[in-house]
Amino acid sequence: MSLRVVIAEDLYLLRDGLVHLLQAHDFEVVAAVESGPELLKALIELRPDVAVVDVRLPPTFTDEGLQAALAARRAVPGLPVLVLSQHVEQLYARELLADGSGAIGYLLKDRVFNAEQFVDAVRRVAAGGTAMDPEVIAKLLASTVRHQPLGALTPREREVLELMAEGRSNAAISQRLFLSESAVGKHTASIFAKLDLVPSDDDNRRVLAVLTYLNAARG
Amino acid sequence: MRTYAVAVGKALVLGAMALVDIALVALTLFAFLLTFGLGMIFVFPPTARLIRYRTAFARRLTGTWLGTAVPAPYLPPPLPARPQPDGWYRHERQLYKTPRWPDWNNRWKWMFGDPATWRDGLWLFLNPVVAAALLLLPLTLATGAVLASRSAVPAAVPPLLGCAAVVALIALPHLLRGYAWWNHLLLSPTAKSVLAGRIQRLDQARLATVDSQASELRRIERDLHDGAQARLVAMGMTLGAVEELMDKDPAAAKALLGKVREASSMALVELRDLVRGIHPPVLAERGLGDAVRALALDSPLKVTVTVDLHARPDSPVESAAYFSISELLTNAARHGGAERVSIDISSHDHALRVVVTDDGEGGADPSLGSGLRGIERRLAAFDGVLAVSSPRGGPTIATFDLPNALAEKRRDSRPLPRGKAVIVGICWGLGWLPLFPQGLVTMVMKIIDTEHLSWFLALYLPEPLQWPLIVFNISLGLSMYAAGMIIPAMHSSQRRLAEVVPARLWLGR
Numbered sequence: 175m176s177l178r179v180v181i182a183e184d185l186y187l188l189r190d191g192l193v194h195l196l197q198a199h200d201f202e203v204v205a206a207v208e209s210g211p212e213l214l215k216a217l218i219e220l221r222p223d224v225a226v227v228d229v230r231l232p233p234t235f236t237d238e239g240l241q242a243a244l245a246a247r248r249a250v251p252g253l254p255v256l257v258l259s260q261h262v263e264q265l266y267a268r269e270l271l272a273d274g275s276g277a278i279g280y281l282l283k284d285r286v287f288n289a290e291q292f293v294d295a296v297r298r299v300a301a302g303g304t305a306m307d308p309e310v311i312a313k314l315l316a317s318t319v320r321h322q323p324l325g326a327l328t329p330r331e332r333e334v335l336e337l338m339a340e341g342r343s344n345a346a347i348s349q350r351l352f353l354s355e356s357a358v359g360k361h362t363a364s365i366f367a368k369l370d371l372v373p374s375d376d377d378n379r380r381v382l383a384v385l386t387y388l389n390a391a392r393g
Numbered sequence: 394m395r396t397y398a399v400a401v402g403k404a405l406v407l408g409a410m411a412l413v414d415i416a417l418v419a420l421t422l423f424a425f426l427l428t429f430g431l432g433m434i435f436v437f438p439p440t441a442r443l444i445r446y447r448t449a450f451a452r453r454l455t456g457t458w459l460g461t462a463v464p465a466p467y468l469p470p471p472l473p474a475r476p477q478p479d480g481w482y483r484h485e486r487q488l489y490k491t492p493r494w495p496d497w498n499n500r501w502k503w504m505f506g507d508p509a510t511w512r513d514g515l516w517l518f519l520n521p522v523v524a525a526a527l528l529l530l531p532l533t534l535a536t537g538a539v540l541a542s543r544s545a546v547p548a549a550v551p552p553l554l555g556c557a558a559v560v561a562l563i564a565l566p567h568l569l570r571g572y573a574w575w576n577h578l579l580l581s582p583t584a585k586s587v588l589a590g591r592i593q594r595l596d597q598a599r600l601a602t603v604d605s606q607a608s609e610l611r612r613i614e615r616d617l618h619d620g621a622q623a624r625l626v627a628m629g630m631t632l633g634a635v636e637e638l639m640d641k642d643p644a645a646a647k648a649l650l651g652k653v654r655e656a657s658s659m660a661l662v663e664l665r666d667l668v669r670g671i672h673p674p675v676l677a678e679r680g681l682g683d684a685v686r687a688l689a690l691d692s693p694l695k696v697t698v699t700v701d702l703h704a705r706p707d708s709p710v711e712s713a714a715y716f717s718i719s720e721l722l723t724n725a726a727r728h729g730g731a732e733r734v735s736i737d738i739s740s741h742d743h744a745l746r747v748v749v750t751d752d753g754e755g756g757a758d759p760s761l762g763s764g765l766r767g768i769e770r771r772l773a774a775f776d777g778v779l780a781v782s783s784p785r786g787g788p789t790i791a792t793f794d795l796p797n798a799l800a801e802k803r804r805d806s807r808p809l810p811r812g813k814a815v816i817v818g819i820c821w822g823l824g825w826l827p828l829f830p831q832g833l834v835t836m837v838m839k840i841i842d843t844e845h846l847s848w849f850l851a852l853y854l855p856e857p858l859q860w861p862l863i864v865f866n867i868s869l870g871l872s873m874y875a876a877g878m879i880i881p882a883m884h885s886s887q888r889r890l891a892e893v894v895p896a897r898l899w900l901g902r
Contacts, residue, residue, distance in 0.1 A: 264690040
């Protein structure tokens with residue numbers, strides 16, 4: 175069964191592109207809207223499997239999309255939303271992750287260029303996972319660089335941590351880093367031990383633990 | 394008792410100085426004679442400067458001894474002459490090789506043309522008299538009593554003068570206050586010079602703003618030209634190559650397409666950074682508070698942000714505040730060696746106040762750091778002031794105020810207060826009654842001496858009161874209409890003035 179998706183994007187070309195891209199990958203686009211209020215209505219009435227939302231939408235052209243997505247998630251807890259933006263901010267990432275229920279994505283619009291990875295991210299979010307833009311993670315790590323326990327990680331473990339924080343599963347990480355899955359497992363166990371976190375097999379809970387940890391480390 | 398003795402001492406010292414002023418007055422008179430009688434204008438500047446030293450001293454004493462602050466009133470000194478492109482210095486229609494003469498001329502004109510110079514002069518001339526009349530009054534009266542007792546005046550005069558001297562001695566603190574008022578009257582700035590000073594500051598701020606804006610635009614142009622624009626050209630060319638290769642060598646075409654995608658990503662990254670430097674998206678989307686919070690999250694330091702704003706300032710003000718905070722944060726990380734920073738954004742009346750405190754080593758100096766200079770320039774455009782306290786060893790506290798940043802948006806139709814509105818309504822609504830039926834028409838009836846008294850009230854009165862009442866009615870009607878027009882006009886012009894004129898002027902004079 176194909177996944178039902180709602181798209182919110184104010185630029186016609188981009189909206190059209192997204193619709194075609196997702197349809198080509200076997201998604202069912204149930205609504206493609208262009209403003210915040212329309213989006214909120216569509217999300218609550220249609221209950222899609224996943225929503226792809228631009229942060230900046232009419233009528234105010236501020237963070238209308240983000241607010242609508244957050245409001246919809248308050249009304250429908252755990253509603254999967256993938257937020258797209260021209261720029262990424264830790265601040266927004268925090269707000270999206272704040273309810274701790276997962277099923278959140280936050281990506282730069284550029285990531286749409288790589289259709290395969292983008293669609294993978296959408297599916298991950300629809301399945302209740304997380305998809306954080308590498309740039310958010312990089313910023314998060316850059317600003318936590320002085321924090322002690324993170325300094326204890328080996329470079330390899332840091333790489334694994336970054337990919338993990340983006341929301342990737344062990345299998346995906348092993349593919350990415352050309353490692354065996356068991357090696358990745360060892361690395362993650364070591365990371366969790368060094369950061370003093372409770373290990374978990376569930377990918378989603380694992381990501382949230384890592385992100386919460388990084389956020390908390392910011393103080 | 395002690396304060397009283399101090400007051401007497403002050404009065405004596407100030408009075409003695411005023412007596413010394415007589416010599417200065419003589420000298421000044423002589424210098425003026427030389428300047429204007431013999432045309433020796435070079436005598437003028439030193440004399441004026443001498444007077445300024447004297448009045449500056451008087452101002453200081455008025456402030457510290459008498460408790461009435463008297464700011465210096467002079468127009469700002471002229472800027473040093475600047476050479477033309479060909480290296481010559483121009484003053485009006487003359488060209489000079491060195492800046493000496495233009496500078497001298499400018500300074501001369503500055504001193505001569507400043508009303509404060511002449512007010513200083515007036516003060517100097519009158520000061521001995523005023524001082525004798527106020528500060529030395531007990532002494533003067535006592536001397537008078539002694540002299541009177543020796544000459545042929547009625548016998549009651551000397552004791553009277555003596556009594557007056559004692560009363561004056563008791564009232565000395567009040568006399569001192571009167572003297573302070575006199576100093577303030579002539580030695581403090583006039584509204585005109587306050588405005589002139591303000592205009593010069595605004596002028597400089599405007600120049601700096603225009604300058605920095607122009608260089609900012611140049612930077613953006615360069616970045617676009619070398620970055621995104623160049624990448625787009627390259628992408629276009631590569632796409633052209635792909636078009637040709639498509640049929641011949643699909644594999645190579647595919648590789649090229651990958652490169653195009655990479656180039657487009659790079660162009661986007663560059664544009665994103667550029668946009669962040671022009672106007673950060675979070676600032677546009679969320680306002681100052683969240684933008685600074687986002688800034689704090691991205692900073693490697695431990696930053697705490699507290700925001701207490703009841704309204705969102707205008708976008709340019711917000712942007713200036715944001716970039717200033719950003720710069721201060723960078724400074725703290727780069728030079729101060731700080732670990733913790735606290736940023737406090739609050740509103741004080743209509744002013745936006747930002748306090749950035751870090752626990753670094755301190756030693757920051759706005760006169761050295763170009764970063765702090767840049768902040769000052771940025772803030773100056775909005776009348777903002779940066780104050781940095783940074784002792785060696787820290788902590789560094791940077792505070793800036795943006796006055797009027799949170800002022801209510803100007804509403805052109807602020808209604809009249811209720812009471813005034815009622816008066817205006819009555820004036821317009823009933824003004825016709827005394828003016829026409831009871832005024833003008835009655836006057837005509839009176840002139841033609843009609844039999845019908847009808848409703849013309851004035852005609853029922855006894856003969857001698859008729860004309861006065863008619864005139865009174867007419868003027869009452871006219872003044873009602875006048876009030877109806879003048880009250881709203883005054884209301885709007887007062888508001889406009891209050892917005893335009895700096896608050897000091899209302900307080901001062």
